[in-house]
Amino acid sequence: MRSVFITGTDTEVGKTRVSAALLHWCAQQGWRSAGFKPVAAGLDAAGVNEDVQMLRAAGSLALTDAEVGPLQFQAACAPHIAAALEGQTIALPLLVQQAQALATRTDVLVVEGVGGFCVPLGPDVDTADLAVALGYPVILVVGLRLGCISHALLTAEAIRARGLRLAGWVANTIDPQMAHLQANIDTLRHEFQRRHQAPCLGVVPRLMGSASAATYLDAAALQKIFSA
Ligand SMILES: Nc1ncnc2c1ncn2[C@@H]1O[C@H](COP(=O)(O)OP(=O)(O)O)[C@@H](O)[C@H]1O
Numbered sequence: 408m409r410s411v412f413i414t415g416t417d418t419e420v421g422k423t424r425v426s427a428a429l430l431h432w433c434a435q436q437g438w439r440s441a442g443f444k445p446v447a448a449g450l451d452a453a454g455v456n457e458d459v460q461m462l463r464a465a466g467s468l469a470l471t472d473a474e475v476g477p478l479q480f481q482a483a484c485a486p487h488i489a490a491a492l493e494g495q496t497i498a499l500p501l502l503v504q505q506a507q508a509l510a511t512r513t514d515v516l517v518v519e520g521v522g523g524f525c526v527p528l529g530p531d532v533d534t535a536d537l538a539v540a541l542g543y544p545v546i547l548v549v550g551l552r553l554g555c556i557s558h559a560l561l562t563a564e565a566i567r568a569r570g571l572r573l574a575g576w577v578a579n580t581i582d583p584q585m586a587h588l589q590a591n592i593d594t595l596r597h598e599f600q601r602r603h604q605a606p607c608l609g610v611v612p613r614l615m616g617s618a619s620a621a622t623y624l625d626a627a628a629l630q631k632i633f634s635a
């Protein structure tokens with residue numbers, strides 16, 4: 408049984424896309440897998456968050472929207488503000504309990520964070536605290552665009568500074584026009600290895616439509632993480 412926490416260099420960098428790909432990849436290994444989105448902000452017309460729907464569809468376990476996304480707030484904004492607008496507070500212990508309960512039912516639990524790594528969840532608690540409370544190895548999704556190298560390395564430092572294991576990182580092509588794309592990936596690979604001994608777990612190109620990124624994940628590197 409393995410669980411991982413997916414964070415990103417920012418919001419909209421491909422955390423959900425990569426989380427879904429990981430879930431697909433796990434299913435291909437014959438493992439029971441589930442996604443968990445502890446905190447989500449922004450609902451569709453049916454009252455469900457899009458990430459929650461995607462993770463639920465990508466996992467192999469039949470779960471309800473509420474099991475995958477126990478805290479879904481209406482407003483598509485910073486989660487602590489979205490929660491406050493509904494008079495709610497975000498309690499970590501309950502989220503940890505819910506994650507652990509799901510984890511016992513799966514071989515792999517993929518927990519998607521919210522926004523970047525240090526997004527506040529309340530006046531004195533943030534997403535990094537949630538990651539620490541869960542204690543799972545962290546996978547960092549790097550959205551490839553100008554500026555991403557520093558964002559990636561700062562996030563990696565923040566993860567390690569909290570005593571968490573940085574299991575690896577995924578390069579995700581959000582800006583296919585990025586100048587010197589390959590040179591940026593090479594630099595990220597070098598720096599993650601040099602500073603953190605963290606492997607690249609995949610290089611995802613710009614995908615058409617809703618195509619899964621699973622085939623772009625590095626199977627050998629993932630096997631190492633999940634069998635460690
Ligand atoms: N490699 C990719 N190819 C095509 N579209 C992508 C890719 N990665 C992300 N996207 C799209 O970019 C948007 C943001 O990605 P998402 O996974 O939701 O990011 P996050 O979870 O970090 O907010 C989504 O519409 C998603 O489908």
Ligand SMILES: [Mg+2]
Nearest residue numbers: 422423458519
């Ligand atoms: Mg997302």
